[in-house]
Amino acid sequence: METLTLAAAQHAHGTVKLPGSKSISNRTLLLAALAQGETDIHELLASDDTLRMLEALRVLGITLEETSSNQWKVHGANGQFPVREADLFLGNAGTAFRPLTAALALSQGHYQLSGIARMHERPIGDLVDALNAAGAAIEYLQNPGFPPLQIHPAQLDTGQPIRVRGDVSSQFLTALLMALPLTGREARIEVISELISKPYIEITLNLMARFGVKVQREEWNAFTIPAHSAYQSPGQIHVEGDASSASYFLAAGAIGQGPVRVEGVGRDSIQGDVRFVEALELMGATVTTSDNWIEVSAQAGRLKALDMDCNHIPDAAMTLAILALFADGPSTLRNIASWRVKETDRLSAMATELRKVGAIVEEGSDYLHISPTAQLIPNACIDTYDDHRMAMCFSLVALGGVPVIINDPNCVAKTFPDYFTRIGTLLHA
Ligand SMILES: O=C(O)C1=C[C@@H](OP(=O)(O)O)[C@@H](O)[C@H](O)C1
Numbered sequence: 132m133e134t135l136t137l138a139a140a141q142h143a144h145g146t147v148k149l150p151g152s153k154s155i156s157n158r159t160l161l162l163a164a165l166a167q168g169e170t171d172i173h174e175l176l177a178s179d180d181t182l183r184m185l186e187a188l189r190v191l192g193i194t195l196e197e198t199s200s201n202q203w204k205v206h207g208a209n210g211q212f213p214v215r216e217a218d219l220f221l222g223n224a225g226t227a228f229r230p231l232t233a234a235l236a237l238s239q240g241h242y243q244l245s246g247i248a249r250m251h252e253r254p255i256g257d258l259v260d261a262l263n264a265a266g267a268a269i270e271y272l273q274n275p276g277f278p279p280l281q282i283h284p285a286q287l288d289t290g291q292p293i294r295v296r297g298d299v300s301s302q303f304l305t306a307l308l309m310a311l312p313l314t315g316r317e318a319r320i321e322v323i324s325e326l327i328s329k330p331y332i333e334i335t336l337n338l339m340a341r342f343g344v345k346v347q348r349e350e351w352n353a354f355t356i357p358a359h360s361a362y363q364s365p366g367q368i369h370v371e372g373d374a375s376s377a378s379y380f381l382a383a384g385a386i387g388q389g390p391v392r393v394e395g396v397g398r399d400s401i402q403g404d405v406r407f408v409e410a411l412e413l414m415g416a417t418v419t420t421s422d423n424w425i426e427v428s429a430q431a432g433r434l435k436a437l438d439m440d441c442n443h444i445p446d447a448a449m450t451l452a453i454l455a456l457f458a459d460g461p462s463t464l465r466n467i468a469s470w471r472v473k474e475t476d477r478l479s480a481m482a483t484e485l486r487k488v489g490a491i492v493e494e495g496s497d498y499l500h501i502s503p504t505a506q507l508i509p510n511a512c513i514d515t516y517d518d519h520r521m522a523m524c525f526s527l528v529a530l531g532g533v534p535v536i537i538n539d540p541n542c543v544a545k546t547f548p549d550y551f552t553r554i555g556t557l558l559h560a
């Protein structure tokens with residue numbers, strides 16, 4: 132197995148231009164493919180998750196051209212995928228798998244959707260139940276409730292509300308929202324349990340509106356797609372820098388005094404993970420924002436301990452678990468049960484690896500309680516569980532003045548292939 136050793140560091144400062152947002156990139160690709168007209172997408176993320184979506188759309192008959200670096204022209208198919216029979220491999224990209232399941236269930240074709248072994252352990256039952264109850268014909272090829280899936284042609288009945296659970300993943304609601312305009316009829320979605328990861332729904336609604344579909348909503352409980360809705364290309368879309376990827380650099384600024392600036396995302400971002408900086412402020416860091424950058428600095432010395440409900444920032448919250456190592460007392464991250472069904476069981480993985488660097492960790496069913504150690508253990512060998520965020524998070528341990536070894540560092544390719552080169556430019560002895 133490949134490993135990467137990061138040298139001990141004391142300070143972090145510098146500027147990083149962020150890669151494009153994964154959540155915005157994959158939504159924009161799908162909406163552009165379903166729209167009428169051509170869309171030029173600027174600053175699309177180049178990573179495994181977006182490659183899976185690009186390849187799937189190509190197999191489905193969509194014409195996509197890379198017109199210059201990270202800039203793509205998508206020729207929209209006006210609501211109908213040209214190819215009616217296909218076998219799609221979607222890796223471990225939730226933002227490809229869930230929305231494509233819903234869109235293809237309404238596409239009158241025969242489609243098989245599969246992913247890597249871990250994707251076949253990630254739940255999709257709530258989405259399939261919602262679609263099949265409305266008339267879709269989706270079948271499980273292995274275990275009920277999980278990919279891989281076989282989709283058959285079917286007509287959806289939108290005369291009744293479509294009811295979906297929202298307490299396992301918000302991506303199921305996102306998938307229904309993005310797909311239902313394909314019916315051309317009014318459709319009402321009702322969320323029948325507490326919705327998690329709410330800010331991701333704002334990203335979905337915002338991008339649908341840019342493609343001409345305005346959803347009426349009743350808070351987080353019900354969403355109505357008007358009759359005759361259809362996606363129209365806005366011509367150009369600029370993808371913001373990824374706010375979850377920003378969290379590692381901003382955390383480095385807080386641990387290693389900074390200033391660290393990330394460019395490509397700012398105070399008007401549509402991504403919920405920009406609210407990660409609120410946690411940094413609570414921990415004592417200083418945050419400055421403009422419309423296109425965020426900068427963090429901090430005094431030397433320990434950060435303040437944190438006790439926070441992290442449900443609104445499930446991805447960036449992993450970075451808070453590392454910041455807890457540098458706090459002046461125990462920190463608690465709450466309401467993060469969804470971590471268990473992501474790239475790995477992140478609650479268990481995070482607890483195990485934090486203990487390797489000396490922290491005392493209590494792993495609850497939906498929380499982590501992390502007591503820092505006065506001195507981090509040098510040369511800890513960190514397992515990354517094929518989880519890009521585990522690898523990126525634990526690189527920050529080097530700022531405790533200890534070398535750290537990251538196993539299988541290339542797993543960052545899911546969302547940030549050159550992460551280690553970029554973080555390397557910020558870390559200083
Ligand atoms: O819709 C999205 O773009 C995402 C939603 C979140 O998932 P959950 O809704 O499953 O928490 C997040 O963790 C994921 O990385 C991206």
Ligand SMILES: C=C(OP(=O)(O)O)C(=O)O
Nearest residue numbers: 223224225226446473474
């Ligand atoms: C949970 C994540 O990914 P996915 O989009 O595959 O759900 C993530 O990127 O942290």
